[in-house]
Amino acid sequence: MELFSLGIRSIFIDNMIFAYFLGMCSFLAVSKKVSTAVGLGAAVVFVLGVTVPFNWILNEFVLKEGALTWVSASMATIDLSFLRFIMFIAIIAGIVQLVEMVVEKFSPALYGQLGIFLPLIAVNCAILGGGLFMAQRDYTLSESAVYGFGSGLGFMLAIVLLAAIRERLKYSQVPNGLKGLGITMLLTGLMGIAFMSFMGINL
Amino acid sequence: MSTETLEKEVVVKPTEPIFSKRRKKLVTDPLVDDNPVTVQVLGICSALAVTTQMKPTLVMAISVIFVMALSNFVISLMRNTIPARVRIIVQLAVVATLVTLVSEVLKAFAYDMYKELSVFIGLIITNCIVMGRLEAFAMGNKPYDSMLDGLGSALGYSWIILTVAFFRELWGSGAVFGIPVFDYVSSLFGPDFKLATNGLMVTPVGAFIILGLIVWVQRTKTGYVEY
Numbered sequence: 264m265e266l267f268s269l270g271i272r273s274i275f276i277d278n279m280i281f282a283y284f285l286g287m288c289s290f291l292a293v294s295k296k297v298s299t300a301v302g303l304g305a306a307v308v309f310v311l312g313v314t315v316p317f318n319w320i321l322n323e324f325v326l327k328e329g330a331l332t333w334v335s336a337s338m339a340t341i342d343l344s345f346l347r348f349i350m351f352i353a354i355i356a357g358i359v360q361l362v363e364m365v366v367e368k369f370s371p372a373l374y375g376q377l378g379i380f381l382p383l384i385a386v387n388c389a390i391l392g393g394g395l396f397m398a399q400r401d402y403t404l405s406e407s408a409v410y411g412f413g414s415g416l417g418f419m420l421a422i423v424l425l426a427a428i429r430e431r432l433k434y435s436q437v438p439n440g441l442k443g444l445g446i447t448m449l450l451t452g453l454m455g456i457a458f459m460s461f462m463g464i465n466l
Numbered sequence: 467m468s469t470e471t472l473e474k475e476v477v478v479k480p481t482e483p484i485f486s487k488r489r490k491k492l493v494t495d496p497l498v499d500d501n502p503v504t505v506q507v508l509g510i511c512s513a514l515a516v517t518t519q520m521k522p523t524l525v526m527a528i529s530v531i532f533v534m535a536l537s538n539f540v541i542s543l544m545r546n547t548i549p550a551r552v553r554i555i556v557q558l559a560v561v562a563t564l565v566t567l568v569s570e571v572l573k574a575f576a577y578d579m580y581k582e583l584s585v586f587i588g589l590i591i592t593n594c595i596v597m598g599r600l601e602a603f604a605m606g607n608k609p610y611d612s613m614l615d616g617l618g619s620a621l622g623y624s625w626i627i628l629t630v631a632f633f634r635e636l637w638g639s640g641a642v643f644g645i646p647v648f649d650y651v652s653s654l655f656g657p658d659f660k661l662a663t664n665g666l667m668v669t670p671v672g673a674f675i676i677l678g679l680i681v682w683v684q685r686t687k688t689g690y691v692e693y
Contacts, residue, residue: 281670287510288594345570348588349562356555385554388592395585440685441678443692444507448678455671 266409273413275461279389280421281454286389290422291447300426304419308412310362310384311393314355315411318394319404321350351394352385359385389418424454492614496622498688502595503626504681505690509595514630514673516586520643523631525579526586527624529568531617533590534599537561538616541604548605557600558591565590595619626680633676638667 279285286307293303324330328342363381367374374381384390393414397407428450437446502508516526540560541548548556569587572580580587590596599619604612635641640648640663648661666672685691 284510284514284670284673285589287514288508291507291510345566348566348569348591349559352558352562352591353555356558386558386592386594386597388589391592392585392589395588399585438682439691441682444504445678445681445685448674448681452671452674452678455669455674456666459669459671 266405269406270409270413273410274417274420275458276464277414278417278421278458279392279414280418280451281458283392285392286387286418289383289387290418290425290451291444294422294426294429294447297423297426297430300422301419304415304422306381306384307387307389307418308415310355310359311390311415311418312408312412313362314358314390315393315397316404316408317354317358318351319397319402319407321354322347322398323404326350347395347398351391355390355394356385389414421454425451428454489611489614492611493618493621496615496618497625498622498684501622501626501684502598502619503623503677504684505688506595506598508598509593509623510677514627514670514677516583517627517631517634517673518638518668519635519641520628520631522579522582523627525572525576526583527620527627529565529572529587530590530593530595530623531620532568533561533564534596534616534620535613536616537564537596538599538604538612539609540564541600542607542609542612545605553601553605554597557597561596561600562591595623626677629680630673630676634667634672637664638672639663 276282280287280290289303294300322330324333326343326347328344329339330343331338331341359381363374366381393411397410402410425447429447432446432450441449496502500506503510516522537557537560541557544556565588568590569580572583572587599616603615607615632642635643636647640646640661648663652660664672667676
């Protein structure tokens with residue numbers, strides 16, 4: 264039950280976009296059409312769902328203070344947490360590469376659809392952010408899996424909603440200076456207000 | 467991607483002065499006309515979250531300036547030896563090392579700030595401006611030019627986030643750099659007068675709206691239109 268509420272919380276309340284601004288670059292760049300937004304969203308859900316638990320394992324057994332005790336008792340005082348950034352990003356880049364190869368091999372159709380998005384995900388702040396939040400909040404393995412998956416879903420929800428609005432926006436008259444980024448930021452702000460109403464829910 | 471496109475170098479005369487016109491342009495262009503945030507739409511990710519107050523924003527800006535200038539310099543030094551296939555990993559490794567350096571320095575000398583910025587210092591690694599400039603400029607230009615380019619882009623980014631932070635802190639908490647401006651102004655008008663703050667500005671929503679408005683003003687001035 265606790266896992267369930269964590270999942271709901273990471274989708275709606277701690278939404279990657281509306282609460283933490285993570286993954287904004289791709290959120291703004293790839294939200295012009297619903298179909299591509301769904302593709303990127305699905306890729307993010309998958310990569311976050313895989314990398315967060317992976318990073319948890321790395322953090323728990325290699326990086327944390329005293330994590331190397333399982334190798335030998337004399338290593339209990341070693342604290343490698345300063346290597347967290349570089350190790351996390353290496354894991355993420357590696358897994359993204361792996362996912363890309365697997366998808367290319369087994370589902371060329373999906374690979375063609377995701378196209379350039381897959382390699383770009385390695386530098387999506389939401390992925391690294393998910394890993395760092397997981398480490399900061401001391402989640403367990405199952406919690407981190409749910410958290411990764413849930414925040415991926417939250418990102419997907421946000422980007423698909425925005426893409427749908429922007430598709431409609433094409434037919435409206437926006438002042439010249441506000442076209443593109445400006446109106447999108449204002450829209451995101453308004454959507455953020457809507458998402459704030461989830462904050463009152465006690466889970 | 468072929469390596470030929472990456473190695474197209476800007477022709478530089480051997481006797482070019484250190485602050486030639488072209489080099490000055492490298493620094494000043496990204497400030498307004500080619501601003502990384504408002505025109506190129508890069509690096510919005512990690513920036514907005516820290517802009518509730520001026521102080522952490524300033525620290526963030528300085529960190530980004532340091533990381534960008536140095537990473538552009540280092541990558542540019544190595545540009546001819548990096549194989550094209552693994553360049554993203556190499557770039558990430560260089561940036562991650564620099565960011566780790568920043569984070570350790572903050573941890574040692576400004577622990578409160580380190581706690582406040584938490585994961586957002588780490589997220590400089592995935593800041594699109596850093597990777598974007600490395601790919602677009604440092605991979606094909608000389609080290610000193612690349613450093614100037616990094617500096618310019620980072621400064622362009624910095625003034626935008628500082629402006630956002632200024633308005634958010636002023637309207638959200640009635641202060642600038644922690645100095646309670648609103649309280650002081652209200653006291654000038656007698657005891658019953660009070661300037662109200664808007665709680666919405668402290669939330670992420672405020673940042674989106676302020677940035678949207680800044681983009682509007684800036685693009686109206688430069689005449690840039692996105693289609």
